[in-house]
Structures are given as structure tokens and as C-alpha cells.
Amino acid sequence: MGKKKINLSILYTVPASLLLIMFLIIPLIFALYCSFYQYKYMMQGSFVGLANYIECFVTPRISQSFLITFIVTFASTAISIFLGLVLALWIDRRSGLFAYFIEMIGLIPWVISMVVAGLLWRWMFNAELGLFNVIIRAMGFAGVDVIQNKTAAQVALIFVLSWRTIGYAMVMILAGLKGIDDTLIEASHIDGANSLQTLFLIKLPMIKSSVLLSTIVLTVSNFTNNTVPKVLTGGGPVNATNVVTLEQYNLSFVYYEFGKSSALSVLIMICTVIIIACYIKVAKYKI
């Protein structure tokens, strides 16, 4: 009779699973629980059912903030992915120190603190003393008070979110491009494919996974980003950049409505799950 084999593989997952349960699953369940109660000043009140969710839906400034969030998220993610792809394709054709240098430069905005980045750009956009307006005026144009103008502030927020994530998209997509077997490219050339055909018929389908993963990561990152909007525009002027995470912040830390902010958190989570599901469906990605 042989010894009964012990499957140790489950034990290997224990530390990571415990961390996930402690820091992800339990808070998630607790937030869901809180969302069904009145929770003013962290004091559990009466059970209110779906009232917190209904209030989120019927409050105009929350629905408006969702709209702003969707616009800002999709615009900044689209710009990041497009420019990241262009840069990745460009760098893929280069090698050596130059390519390494560009990759490092591109990643700096992603790795620096979001607070620092937000403050940096806030000062750059300052109406009279900021570098942006100094340059604009030196070119003979009238200065723009970027952070104080509703449309300009929205554009500025999209710009800064894109600036922050282009490097990440570039590196992820570049990793996908480096993984393509050279023989496939050579074969396409032998078959008479030009550069565009190689790009659209060979390279892009082969890097679909890395583009999709980058898109998912950046969409979720931009959708749930609280720091950059808070530091850069503070949601203003006149709520023009009041993204949903700022609304959630105010519900929690200004009005102490933890029940409502929990309901809003759950709604934000549902939105991100739906967005991810849509991406996977559209890209026909197999999990």
C-alpha cells in the first residue's frame, strides 16, 4: 500500500488567499452590508433596503458625475492606448540604449506620485505664473486660465490622466510586440505583405491580449482615480470635473454618509465589472 499523497498546492495559496480575504473580500462584503443601512458618522442606523441606491440614482449631481467620469475615462484611456501603441510600434523598430531610454522616460509619469503629478500640472496651468501660459503668451496668444475654465479644466484632466498612463500602455504593448515570433513577420514579407498589412494582419492580432489587458487596467485606473482630479481641479469649476470618486469622497468625508457612499462604491464596482465584461466580449478574449 502506497502512502496517501498530500496535495500541498492548496497550502501554497494560503498566505495570498488570507491577504485577499482580509483586504479585499471582507471589506467588499462589509461595504455591501453598509450600503443597506443608514450609516451616519459610522453609527449603524436602521435598515433602509435599496434606499441608498435609489438616492444615488435620483441625485442629479451623482448621475452627472457618472457622465463626467465616463467621458473622462474613455477619452483618456483611448488617447493613452492609441499613443502607447504608436510609441510601442516606433520603439519596437529601434534597439539599444535609445529604446531603453525612451521606455524609461515614458514610464516616469506612471511611477511618480499622483499627488505630485497633480500639483505639478496645477502649477503648470496657473493663469499668470504657470509655464503653460508663459509659453502661450510668448507665442503671441492670449493666456488661458485652464483650471478655472469649465471646458479647459475637463480637457486638462483628460490630458493629465492620459499623460500619466501613456508610458504604461507603451511598455505593456511593447512587451506584446517583443513576444511575436520573428519568423511570422519574415513569412509575411516573403508572401509580399507591405508594412501596413503586416501591422493589421499580423502584429495587431498577435498583441490583442496585451492591448486588451492595458485597456482594462487603464480604464479601471482612470475610472476609480480620485487623487488626480482632487489635486488638479478639485472637481471644479462648477462641478465640471466632478468625477464620481470625488462625489464618493464628499459623501464619506464631508457629509459622513457612509451608507450612501458604500452604495455608491458598490455602483462604481458594478460599472467597472460591466466595462471589463464588455471589453472581454468585444475582444472575444478567452479567460
Next chain:
Amino acid sequence: MKRLLVGFLLLLALFPVIASGSQEGDGKTEIVMWTFLDPENPSNGRNVALKQMITEFEADNPGVDIIVEPKNYATMTAEFLTAHATGSAPDIIWCARDELSGVLDAGALEPLENLFLGEWSEEEIKDIDDAFFRFGERDGKHYTLCLNKNALVMYYRADLLEAAGCDVPETWDEILDAAIKMTKTENGITTYGLGQSFPSGYSDPQLLTNWLIDKQGALFDEDGRAMWANQVGVDGVNWITHCIDIGVTPEGCLNLGTEDIISEFSAGRYGMFIAGAVRIGSIKDTCSFDPKDVKVMSLPGGCVIDGWFAGIWSGSKNKEMAGRFLEKMYSPEADLLWVEVGAQAPVRASTLEHITITEDNDYLPVMLDAFANGFITPNDMAYAGWKINLNEAVQRVVGNGMDPLEALQQTADEFNRANGR
């Protein structure tokens, strides 16, 4: 080998539990305090004063460590409430005025009579008995002591005011007149007579608050409902929009925060602006002009008064020792230290006897007048978000062209709904 591996994995899984600290490890008692001050950062006089108090207290009480965990002032109270709910709050907490009502409702603070206040003589109580002391009272017990009295005053540049040929303004018309005369453009850079800020985020109360207090005496009615959607409020909003229309306040004020406006004043961009009087030390330290020209004045109708209220967490295992440190921070010697090193206003009447008003601390009479006659929200119920609500009324009028009364009504409704009125 397998047993060893399993043991190692279990040890790894239990690491967070094993590694977690104890409040009384190594035979030492640790008193944890959350505040926005950082005693390890000597760039601020208040930090230096706190550091000295901690050093003295630890020397007088061997075996006791005061651990200060600096926190963001905007979220510190919310963090405390969360920590209270989960049983992991610090021993000493500094609460913002607007949030104190909620903290008391949550039963998160220990009555100070149970710790040290019950032993104080009537004379000692009389020395601290003012609006701030009474603000921390509920049902006959005191839960907090105000360690950081503040008044929202008007800062001004004495040199610009003198150059404009104006006296220190006292009425709304005089403020507007001085602002007009101080506004000038040189080398493409404009100095605005009156800096104002109306952000959606954290902000100090702005002139609309003072207008309402001056003209109708209060911001809220007896039931705690907003009382600004009326003709007085409309006149106040119109006064502000007039300042923007004639260019004495920049249009960009809609999205400036308190820190922005302080930085810009220090850079020489404004003649006057509103901020907490306790900031005067750091403003003088960083301004690009002669610091002696930084002065403060009261506002028509009196100033809004504010403060940070320190209390002992009701769940603390070291209440007595924490109470002793709070008492130390409130002692006559500490009060003098807060004033002389930290550029704060005294919390004890007796401290005033030791202070001579000079050019360096001529802000003190303005602060003391504000404490005696200023406006403070009651602590009987929550008044969360009213500063943002008033700012947003101005935003909607200036930014969206909304009718002032409609904007004020909308924000009053938002305030009432958010505070359960």
C-alpha cells in the same frame, strides 16, 4: 520535509498577526495621538511647541512614549470614527469643529471629568471657561478641550493699503473701495485687491458667510436648517459677483483652494483675503514682501471662529495617562508655549497677563475680539458641508449664470437633505 514546509507556510500566513504591535510592548506605555501637526517637522512653530511638550512629558513620566501619527486634517475625523467603530482608534484625537457633534453622537469620547477635569478648582475652570470650552460640553460633561483656537480673519497688506490711501476698512463699502484701489497691473501681472476662493472641496468660510452673519445674525434657524435662501443671501452673492465683474477678484476664484490663495497672497498677488489667523506665522515666513506688512483685521459682523478640539477616545486602554498628556498640553506653561513658539492664540485667560502686544503679535487683539464676539456653529446637531454649500451657490451664479436665489435655494436644500433636516 513536508511538515517543515507546512509549518513554514502557516508561519507565513500568521505573520501579520504575530508582527502586529502591542500598545504596551517592552514594558512601555504608548499613547497614540492623531493630529495634523508633526512634531518631527520643525518648519512650523506649532510642531516645535508640541515636540517640546512631548519631550517634557516623557521625561516626567519614564516608561511612557507619546506617539504622534500626523494625519490629513480633512479626513482625520472620519478616520477616527472608522477606527472607533472597529476598536482601533488612537488614545488622543483632535476633532474638527464641524465634526464634533457626530463624534459625540457616536460616543467616541470620554468625559474629561472622569479623568482630570473633576479635580480642577472653580478658579481653574474659570480660567478656560469660554465659547470653545462650552462647545465641547454635552449633558453637563466636557468631552474636549480646544487646543487650537482659530478665527477666520481678513489678511491685508499694510503697504498696499497705505499706497492706496485707505484706512483699515471696517464696512462692506470700505472693503470694496479698498479692494478697487489696491487692484493694479504691472508688467502684465495683476495684483487683485480682494482674493476669494469658492472651491467644491475643503475651504475656509468666505465672505458670504460673514455677510449673512452681519446682516441676519445667523446661518441656520432653530431647527438647524439653512437660512441663506433669502434676500440677504441674494445681496451677499451679488456683492461677490460685483467684485468679480469689476475685476478686484479674479474670475478664477471659483476653483482656488485655501492653500492656493495663501500661496498666491504670499507671492504678492492679493491685497486682501480671508484665512485662519493661525496661519499668520507661516505666511510671514514665506511671503515675498516685508513680513511686517502682513496684517489681519476683523470683518463686518464679526469673524467665524473655529478650532481643533482634543479629546480622549472612550475605548482607550490608557485613558488616565492620555488624559494627563492632554492636561499637560492645556497647562498654563504649555499655553504660553503655544502662543510664543506656535503663534497661536491663548486658550487661558491668565496667559494674557504674560503677553505684551507688539508689532510681532499684533494679530492677537483681532483674534481675541473674534473669540469674544465671533460666530461658531452649535454642537447640538451636525452642520456638515455648509461651507461647500455656500461656495457652490456662488459657483452656480458665476459659473453657470444661475439666478442667485435659485442657486441659494438649491444649496440650502442640499445642506438640509445631507444633514437630515
